[in-house]
Amino acid sequence: MHGVGDVRFFDRIAPLYDLVMPPAEAETLNAALARADHPVERVVDIGGGSGRATLALDAPEKVVLDVSAGMLRRAQNRGLDCIRGDARSLPFADESVDAVTVVDAFHHMPNQRTVAEEVYRILEPGGVFAISEFDPETPLGRGLVAAERVVRFGSSFASPRELTRFLERVGFEPSIVDTGFEYTVAAKKRESH
Template sequence: MHGAGDVRFFDRFAPLYDLVMPPAEADALEDALARADRPVERVVDIGGGSGRATLALDVPERIVLDRSAGMLSRARERGLDCVRGDARSLPFADGSVDAVTVVDAFHHMPSQRTVAEEVYRVLAPGGVFAVNEFDPETLLGRGLVVAERVVGFGSSFATPQELTRFLERVGFESAVVETGFEYTVVGKKRENH
């Protein structure tokens, strides 16, 4: 199964992660969350690691969910609420979350369809799923794809258009918020579901 090796890597890499990763871009995430048809008061950042992106969100309740204990200990040090868990089986009730974010991590997740279906389940109607990813068709993106293969990650990258279509097949109403090497796609859970 892809993912287990990735988690071991992030457990070991946790102390250095924030030193080498750029700070999260809050603007695109804020734009994505603003598309919700409900107040966004509870956000779960899946694959949230050290909490780098979660800290950029200005909402009352922010929860980091990750499989890596090492990364979550960094998030806890920052005072964030943390849940160790698997995105394929989210430990939240149906319709109990206003927004879910995934920043720079969706390509690491095995069973992306199952993850997206779980996000859809836990989102309240009108809630949003904001995904910040790397475009494999950009020059930097092509380099990242090669680098992750060399490291041994089982990554699965998608273009903004591919991710938009993928989320629509799950049931989301989706749109591209930002393009470029790092892009953001948002999926909204329709009110009548």
């Protein structure tokens, strides 16, 4: 898969990833999913890697989608349903999922506009797109941005305010769920009329 961001790095570090990353913030993620207009039955965790965030989600059907085969092996070993795929061309039918999450990964995704448009396409009306990201305007965030530049990641970070404006332009109704170094935005797909 060409041009899929920093996938080679994640293939290499897959065995160590869960040892160095903190667990996902279950309460915040589930609060974001609760902003959907209907119960979340089916959720897709894009860039879900080893499944550490997917496990925290409160939904009966959870799917991890990632481009990194190494990370997906970790998720499969946890008993999660996995699909190897590119977020810019999601292998799901229109309006077929209740929620989509991206945890600590949106900044690694090339063509974020295309990714957001694909998420909008597969979400049911009233469904929610929950993104947890790192705020580059915080002291820790500035350090993370600098570190990712040093290792030559192609990262593209946004503050909560910038991310909500971006999601509005795609057609979502976003709201900020949590702020700080790691923040969460929940973006609802408008109900069709």
